[in-house]
Amino acid sequence: MARPFFAALAGAIFGLGLMLSGMTDTRSVQGFLDIFGAWNPTLAFVMGGAMIPMAIAWRVAARRKTAVLGGNFPAMPPPRFDLNLIGGSAAFGAGWALTGFCPGPALASLGFGGWQGLVFVSAMAGGALLAAPLRR
Amino acid sequence: MDINWLYGLLGGLVIGTAGAVYLLVNGRIMGPSSSLGGLMDGSDRSTEQFGFVVGLVAVPAVASLMIPMQTYAGSNWAVLVIGGLLVGFGTRLANGCTSGHGVCGISRLSPRGIVASATYVGAGMIVMTALRHLWGMI
Numbered sequence: 001m002a003r004p005f006f007a008a009l010a011g012a013i014f015g016l017g018l019m020l021s022g023m024t025d026t027r028s029v030q031g032f033l034d035i036f037g038a039w040n041p042t043l044a045f046v047m048g049g050a051m052i053p054m055a056i057a058w059r060v061a062a063r064r065k066t067a068v069l070g071g072n073f074p075a076m077p078p079p080r081f082d083l084n085l086i087g088g089s090a091a092f093g094a095g096w097a098l099t100g101f102c103p104g105p106a107l108a109s110l111g112f113g114g115w116q117g118l119v120f121v122s123a124m125a126g127g128a129l130l131a132a133p134l135r136r
Numbered sequence: 137m138d139i140n141w142l143y144g145l146l147g148g149l150v151i152g153t154a155g156a157v158y159l160l161v162n163g164r165i166m167g168p169s170s171s172l173g174g175l176m177d178g179s180d181r182s183t184e185q186f187g188f189v190v191g192l193v194a195v196p197a198v199a200s201l202m203i204p205m206q207t208y209a210g211s212n213w214a215v216l217v218i219g220g221l222l223v224g225f226g227t228r229l230a231n232g233c234t235s236g237h238g239v240c241g242i243s244r245l246s247p248r249g250i251v252a253s254a255t256y257v258g259a260g261m262i263v264m265t266a267l268r269h270l271w272g273m274i
Contacts, residue, residue, distance in 0.1 A: 004187030011191025021147020049148020067163025088229030093259025095222025111197020127224025
């Protein structure tokens with residue numbers, strides 16, 4: 001039970017951080033992408049803030065052999081820049097601009113986002129299924 | 137004075153802490169697109185992925201019972217469907233989103249994470265400029 005418990009804890013902390021940072025507000029995210037409009041730099045501060053604990057965690061992981069609950073840490077993926085990475089990221093960026101939702105804030109909005117959150121997450125789940133046969 | 141940047145920084149520290157817990161305790165990359173995708177297509181239906189999604193959905197849901205929260209996502213369902221399809225398809229094809237490639241990838245200087253992040257931010261800025269300033273759609 002430890003694995004799902006700590007996974008849920010990480011998800012809960014993530015949800016708290018998304019709310020606190022304002023990233024559940026799609027206008028703020030769209031404002032960051034709107035460089036020729038009223039540019040909103042908040043997302044850059046969120047990313048910058050998130051780098052600090054993560055960079056420390058990667059250093060700690062490098063000194064340890066295994067995670068606390070066992071198992072190896074994820075290996076660095078080889079630097080392969082294929083069509084899936086570039087095309088997929090470009091498609092993601094387009095949908096991100098259109099709606100202001102990326103997957104984390106979209107899931108976080110399920111509980112308060114009314115039918116909009118539900119419609120977006122349902123479509124996102126469908127999109128994930130469409131990509132399944134193209135993944136390696 | 138606008139202090140959104142301060143909330144952004146503090147919230148970012150909390151988000152990074154969540155990623156650090158998931159990495160050091162569970163040994164996993166924190167990626168909601170992979171969690172949802174794995175549960176959907178059956179490539180990873182572990183209790184871990186399920187637990188992560190439950191925690192992520194539950195906290196804002198419970199918070200909204202105590203503090204007023206609303207979405208600003210607009211009410212055009214076609215935009216939400218097209219956007220959702222693009223985000224779900226794209227993040228799954230690229231094997232990561234703002235969390236997996238962005239928060240977790242850039243912080244370990246992963247070349248794939250950096251290239252993916254530059255691509256989705258760049259594409260997002262181009263599409264936003266086209267939609268809002270060229271075509272006046274959003």
